[in-house]
Each structure stands twice: as C-alpha cells, then as structure tokens.
Amino acid sequence: xxTSRAIKVFLYLYGVWALAVLYLPxxxxxxASVSKARYLTFPIRRYSTxxxxxxxxxxxxxxxxxxxxxxxxxxTVISVTVGFFGAxxxxxxxxxxxxxxxxxxxxxxxxxxxVLGLALLMWFNSVGIxxxxxxxxxxHIVWIAPIATLIIAxxxxxxxxxxxxxxxxxxxxxxxxxxxxxxPLLMPGVISAGLFSFLLSWGNFPLSLFxxxxxxxxxxxxxxxxxSGYSPLVPTLGVMSVGASFLVLILAIVVPWLVRSAxxxxxxxxxx
Amino acid sequence: xxxxxxxxxxLSAIPxxxxxxxxxxxxxxxxxxxxxxxxxxxxxxxxxxxxxxxQIVQEGYWKSLAWSLGMAFAATAILLVLCWPLAxxxxxxxxxxxLIITILVVMSLFVSENIRxxxxxxxxxxxxxxxxxxxxxxxxGFDGLLYNVPIIxxxxxxxxxxFMLFPLAQGISMVPDDARQAAADLGASRWQIFREIDxxxxxxxxxxxxxxxxxxxxxxxAESKLLGGQAVIVxxxxxxxxxxxxxxxxxxSALSMVLILxxxxxxxxxxxxxxLDEIMGKKRR
Numbered sequence: 001x002x003t004s005r006a007i008k009v010f011l012y013l014y015g016v017w018a019l020a021v022l023y024l025p026x027x028x029x030x031x032a033s034v035s036k037a038r039y040l041t042f043p044i045r046r047y048s049t050x051x052x053x054x055x056x057x058x059x060x061x062x063x064x065x066x067x068x069x070x071x072x073x074x075x076t077v078i079s080v081t082v083g084f085f086g087a088x089x090x091x092x093x094x095x096x097x098x099x100x101x102x103x104x105x106x107x108x109x110x111x112x113x114x115v116l117g118l119a120l121l122m123w124f125n126s127v128g129i130x131x132x133x134x135x136x137x138x139x140h141i142v143w144i145a146p147i148a149t150l151i152i153a154x155x156x157x158x159x160x161x162x163x164x165x166x167x168x169x170x171x172x173x174x175x176x177x178x179x180x181x182x183x184p185l186l187m188p189g190v191i192s193a194g195l196f197s198f199l200l201s202w203g204n205f206p207l208s209l210f211x212x213x214x215x216x217x218x219x220x221x222x223x224x225x226x227x228s229g230y231s232p233l234v235p236t237l238g239v240m241s242v243g244a245s246f247l248v249l250i251l252a253i254v255v256p257w258l259v260r261s262a263x264x265x266x267x268x269x270x271x272x
Numbered sequence: 273x274x275x276x277x278x279x280x281x282x283l284s285a286i287p288x289x290x291x292x293x294x295x296x297x298x299x300x301x302x303x304x305x306x307x308x309x310x311x312x313x314x315x316x317x318x319x320x321x322x323x324x325x326x327q328i329v330q331e332g333y334w335k336s337l338a339w340s341l342g343m344a345f346a347a348t349a350i351l352l353v354l355c356w357p358l359a360x361x362x363x364x365x366x367x368x369x370x371l372i373i374t375i376l377v378v379m380s381l382f383v384s385e386n387i388r389x390x391x392x393x394x395x396x397x398x399x400x401x402x403x404x405x406x407x408x409x410x411x412x413g414f415d416g417l418l419y420n421v422p423i424i425x426x427x428x429x430x431x432x433x434x435f436m437l438f439p440l441a442q443g444i445s446m447v448p449d450d451a452r453q454a455a456a457d458l459g460a461s462r463w464q465i466f467r468e469i470d471x472x473x474x475x476x477x478x479x480x481x482x483x484x485x486x487x488x489x490x491x492x493x494a495e496s497k498l499l500g501g502q503a504v505i506v507x508x509x510x511x512x513x514x515x516x517x518x519x520x521x522x523x524x525s526a527l528s529m530v531l532i533l534x535x536x537x538x539x540x541x542x543x544x545x546x547x548l549d550e551i552m553g554k555k556r557r
Contacts, residue, residue, distance in 0.1 A: 031394075091549075095280075107540075110484065110535070112508060241387065
C-alpha cells in the first residue's frame with residue numbers, strides 16, 4: 001500500500017507547518033527582547049540590545065542563574081544515578097515485583113506538577129523542613145528521576161544480557177561486571193538521560209513554584225513577572241535562558257563527536 | 273542465574289523506591305490527612321471532620337473542576353486529530369524528516385512552558401506580532417485574541433502536543449505493514465483499514481498519549497493564567513489560591529484530593545492496560 005505523491009507532499013507541508021507553529025512564540029519573544037521601547041508593540045520601530053546589557057549587569061539575574069544552575073546540576077547527578085539502577089530494575093532483571101515497580105515509576109510523570117509541588121510543601125512543613133532551593137531539588141527529582149529511568153531503560157532493553165553473563169562466567173564479580181560491561185553499554189542512554197535531566201530542571205517552573213521558599217529560580221522569577229505585569233527584562237531573560245539550553249544541547253552533540261574523531265586518529269593504548 | 277537476577281533487580285530498585293516513597297507517596301499521604309482536618313488549621317493533630325469536602329460542594333468549587341476536566345478533554349480530542357497524520361507520517365512515511373521533527377520538538381520541550389506561553393501572549397495580544405503587523409499593513413486592526421476559553425484550550429493543545437505526538441508515533445510504528453497490506457489486498461477501504469487495523473493495533477500509543485495529555489492538561493495552571501486572564505478559574509488555580517491567599521490548607525488539600533483521585537484513577541486504569549515492555553521496544557524472544 002503505497003502512499004500517493006499528493007498525500008506525501010501534504011504530510012511534509014503539515015510537518016513543516018507544525019514546526020513553524022511550535023516555534024512561532026519564540027520568534028515573538030526574540031523580537032520583543034531587542035525592542036527599545038519600554039512598552040512593547042509590534043511592529044517594532046527601534047531595535048536595541050540595551051536590555052541584554054542590563055540583564056548581564058543585574059545582581060538579581062546573576063543570583064537567579066546561580067540558583068537555577070545549582071538546582072539543575074544536583075538534580076542531574078542524583079537523577080542519573082538513581083535512574084541508572086532504576087533502569088536495570090525496570091528493563092534488565094526479571095524480578096518479582098517488576099511490573100508493579102514499572103507502574104509506580106510512571107505515576108509521578110502522570111501527575112500535575114503544581115499539585116505535586118504543593119503536596120511537597122505541606123510534607124516539608126509537617127516534618128519541619130524550611131523550603132529553600134534544596135527542597136526544590138527534591139521536588140525536581142520526583143519528576144525527573146523517573147524520566148531518566150525511562151530513557152536509560154530504552155537503552156537497557158536493547159542490550160544483550162549474554163554479554164553480562166559471559167563476564168560473570170569468566171569470573172568477574174557483580175561489581176566488576178556492572179562497571180566494565182553494563183555501564184559502558186548503557187553509556188549513550190546515561191548521557192541522554194543526563195542531558196534531559198539538566199535541561200528539564202533548568203526550564204521547569206511548576207515544581208519550583210512552591211518549593212523554593214525564599215529562593216527563586218529563573219523560570220519562577222519570569223513567571224512571577226509575567227503574571228504581575230510586563231517587564232522588558234522578561235523577553236530578554238527568556239531568550240537568554242532558551243539560548244543557554246540550546247547551547248548545552250549543541251555542545252552535548254558536538255563534544256562526543258569531536259572526542260570520537262580524536263580517538264580514532266590516535267593509536268590505541270592497551271587497557272590496564 | 274535466575275535467583276541472582278531476582279536479587280539484583282530488587283537491589284537496583286531500592287534507590288528509586290526510597291526516593292518515590294519519601295518524596296511522592298509520603299506527601300500524598302499528608303495531603304490526604306490534611307484534607308479531612310477542620311478548616312483553617314495548620315496541624316495534623318486535630319479531630320478529622322471532613323468539612324473541607326462539604327465546602328467544595330457548597331461553595332461551587334466543582335465548577336472549576338468541571339472547567340478543568342472539560343478543557344482537558346477538548347484539548348485531548350483536538351490533539352488526537354491534529355497529531356494523528358503527523359504521527360502516522362513520522363512512523364511510516366518520513367525518513368530523515370522524522371529525526372528532524374523529533375529533535376526540534378524535543379528541543380521545544382526544554383524551553384520553559386511559561387516562556388512559550390508568554391510568546392503566545394506577545395503573538396496574539398492587541399499590538400502583538402499578528403495584530404500589530406496586520407494593522408500597520410492594512411490599517412485595519414482587531415481586538416486581541418486573548419482572554420477567552422478557546423485560547424486556553426489552544427494553549428493546552430500547544431503545550432501538550434509532544435506528549436501526544438511521540439506516544440502516538442510509537443503506537444503507529446507498532447502496526448505491522450503486512451497487516452495493512454493484507455487488508456488492502458482483501459479489498460478494505462482506507463477508512464476500514466484505519467478503523468479495523470490501525471486503531472486497534474496502535475491502541476497502546478493512543479492510550480498513553482491521550483492519558484498523558486488529559487492528565488497533565490487537567491492539572492495545568494499557566495495556560496489559563498497567562499492566556500486566559502480571568503476568563504475561567506481552573507482547579508489548579510483554586511488549589512493554589514486556597515494554599516496561598518486563602519491560608520486554608522484543608523480546603524486546598526481536599527481540592528487536590530478530588531483532582532488526584534480523578535486523574536490518578538484514570539492514570540492507573542490506563543497504565544495497567546498497556547504492556548510497558550512492548551511499547552518501549554523490548555525485543556521479542
């Protein structure tokens with residue numbers, strides 16, 4: 001059953017249209033970020049980059065970025081570690097409660113994040129923890145660790161358990177097998193899970209909204225400004241935040257590629 | 273080997289189970305307990321009296337719940353129709369373009385949803401990207417397109433688009449080409465193939481996509497706040513108000529519980545119907 005040419009052309013156009021709509025709001029934000037006027041109206045008459053300069057000088061902005069980076073960094077390390085073992089339990093080993101466990105992991109993803117944030121706020125309050133950016137790390141992990149698990153699990157499904165068994169038959173301990181066979185095989189999954197964790201945490205605001213206490217992350221600050229009124233810094237910081245994520249993403253794609261091509265050009269030294 | 277696997281499986285699940293118990297299950301228990309406490313208390317050590325639930329019925333909070341569920345349902349239905357052709361093309365027609373779409377859609381997910389929604393505000397408002405340019409070219413303007421119910425639904429459709437698209441594409445890629453070919457050879461019409469082959473065989477993807485979109489949309493807050501203004505108050509907004517301005521934790525908890533029970537019930541029902549190993553691409557042995 002071949003798809004006819006007309007339908008194919010229609011589907012390609014449809015795909016391009018969908019992508020255009022997906023990115024249209026970012027186009028508006030980018031234009032707004034270089035408008036000189038304090039009160040924005042389109043079409044933009046005068047362009048200027050002064051708001052970028054103001055954003056870079058501001059101490060508040062530096063503080064917001066530091067908090068967001070700290071949260072995203074910690075969330076990434078913890079989520080990937082928990083997710084690595086979580087994925088083995090999810091996809092690799094047959095054990096008694098696996099099916100139940102698989103479903104438990106999905107529940108936080110199928111959950112409204114704002115409500116989850118509020119529930120965590122009450123929980124912290126009732127055990128006597130005062131919310132700071134550290135509690136926001138916990139909140140992000142509840143949602144991001146399951147996602148990291150699923151990403152690594154996709155990789156874990158596709159690898160051959162015989163490789164692990166061979167290592168074990170040749171006398172490798174469970175720990176050595178894990179370090180020398182399982183981890184390298186799952187590495188691509190681990191890296192993408194790390195990337196997802198970092199970027200999802202960096203951009204998340206519904207979970208941070210109630211769990212950061214007196215601290216504030218960048219998306220949270222932006223939301224507060226958007227709801228309470230317009231500030232010319234909002235589009236500027238929005239564009240800077242998006243730019244930072246895309247930069248990380250591009251680096252994550254380019255660096256491994258450079259490492260790989262460098263490694264191929266160099267004679268291999270024996271493994272120790 | 274078997275018993276070693278069993279033990280390792282249990283062991284490697286421990287960190288995740290600890291994380292979820294301490295920071296997912298325990299908070300939900302606290303919410304459940306708070307929801308039966310007397311009004312305006314901040315301690316769990318009171319006599320339960322369930323008055324917050326009575327308040328929900330008497331003070332019309334169910335209207336917000338109905339709005340949230342109704343808009344989530346509309347958004348899910350629209351998403352199914354909008355995503356199906358694209359998901360089908362990604363699974364069966366496109367080659368390189370599937371990868372490009374996947375990368376670009378995933379990249380959009382990394383942009384904070386409030387920035388993307390704010391972009392829509394700038395695009396659609398009076399003097400925004402669309403109206404401003406239209407007026408300067410033709411001299412005819414119109415009022416902004418914001419602050420009504422359809423625009424909130426559009427915002428939901430926009431934000432949860434990837435959550436429908438990817439499961440759907442995964443589901444459709446599970447439909448074997450042979451089955452469609454066989455049906456076509458036996459004289460089935462396009463509509464019949466769609467109804468009798470595609471729909472049932474792609475069902476796991478349809479279930480996961482619809483469930484994700486519906487559940488997340490039902491608890492969404494930013495769409496109605498940023499795009500909707502005060503057009504309607506959604507349930508997540510009522511919950512936030514009860515906790516913050518209202519300082520009424522039992523009411524907020526009771527509202528949360530109602531929402532959690534509805535979407536949790538749906539999620540558990542849906543997830544239990546799907547073979548997770550299959551949809552995530554486990555090799556058949």
